[in-house]
Structures are given as structure tokens and as C-alpha cells.
């Protein structure tokens with residue numbers, strides 16, 4: 001298998017690298033330079049017509065995209081700890097948290113990135129006021145998340161899971177673009193320390 005990705009701070013390829021590190025799985029890594037628009041080149045669009053990273057190439061030459069879908073495939077094909085939950089209840093809980101973090105936290109951070117950041121200015125018409133309007137939403141969601149993390153070790157409970165990977169990569173990307181975890185969100189900050197201290201976080 002081959003994983004097409006980009007170095008940090010690109011958050012979506014990092015999700016898959018962390019997942020592989022937690023599983024102890026090794027694949028060939030191919031860097032697609034985003035600043036040189038490698039992900040929009042005609043050849044790459046044959047791998048993912050949306051021109052997005054990451055993409056996993058399977059041994060039969062077919063391609064999978066969407067980081068969570070790629071990780072679901074790896075969950076079923078690689079040995080190692082269950083990262084999408086071990087029981088029906090746990091699987092639903094992990095799924096719930098993946099959806100919550102992607103929709104409630106990653107989406108507004110993504111809008112701030114697209115509509116206010118200098119690195120994306122040449123790529124689209126930026127509606128800066130709209131982008132900025134997402135900042136209070138991110139703070140509000142972090143405060144809600146802080147309450148949800150009270151008394152928990154990991155996002156979906158006692159076991160580290162894909163939900164932690166989504167949360168960490170989102171929080172780190174937010175910090176990179178200038179939208180850090182609010183200083184009074186003690187539970188989120190402690191959780192981030194916990195998941196960042198795992199060797200996989202270096203991926």
C-alpha cells in the first residue's frame with residue numbers, strides 16, 4: 001500500500017499517519033507538495049478527483065480517499081488495537097465523536113483557514129468577515145467539549161480511538177492557524193497533553 005500525503009501542518013494526511021503509528025502498520029509514503037499544487041495535477045486527479053489528500057493506493061492499484069474511510073479500511077485489514085471501538089456501543093460512540101468533532105470543530109476552523117488566512121488568499125475569494133465570524137463558534141465548541149471531557153481519559157471514554165486522532169489533528173491545525181484551545185478549557189488542554197505524549201503524535 002502507498003499513502004499519498006503532505007507534511008504537517010496538513011491535518012488530514014496526519015490523521016492516517018497517526019492511525020498507522022497506533023496500529024504499528026507500515027506503508028510506503030509519497031509526499032505530494034501542496035504549495036506546488038501537486039494535489040491538483042492531472043495525474044493526481046486520477047487518484048482523487050477532488051484533488052485532496054490523503055489518498056491510499058491499495059495493492060491492486062485502486063485508490064481510497066477521505067481520511068476516516070481510509071482508516072476504517074486499515075482498521076479492518078491491519079492487526080493492532082481497535083481504534084474504532086471494540087463493541088457495538090463503543091463503535092457508535094467513536095462514530096458519534098468523529099462526526100461531532102468534524103462537523104462542530106473542524107468545519108468552523110476550516111472556514112477561518114479558507115476565509116482569513118494569508119496562505120489560502122490566492123486560492124479563493126476570501127470573505128474575511130464570514131471567516132472571522134467562525135472564531136466565537138470555535139470558542140463556544142471548545143467550552144462545550146471541555147464539559148464533555150470532564151472525568152474522561154479519552155474522547156470516547158477509556159480507550160484511545162480515532163476520535164482522539166480527529167480531535168488532536170484538529171486542535172493542532174487550529175493552533176497553527178492562530179485559533180488555539182482557549183486557556184480556560186482545562187479538560188481539553190489536559191486531554192491534548194495526554195494524547196500528544198503518545199509516540200504516534202509525532203507522525
Ligand SMILES: N[C@@H](CCC(=O)N[C@@H](CS)C(=O)NCC(=O)O)C(=O)O
Pocket residue numbers: 010011012013039050051052053054065066067068
Ligand atoms: N474530508 C477529507 C478532507 C481532505 C482535505 O481537505 N485535505 C486537504 C489537505 S489537509 C486538502 O487536500 N486540501 C486541498 C483542497 O481541498 O483542495 C478527508 O478527511 O480526507
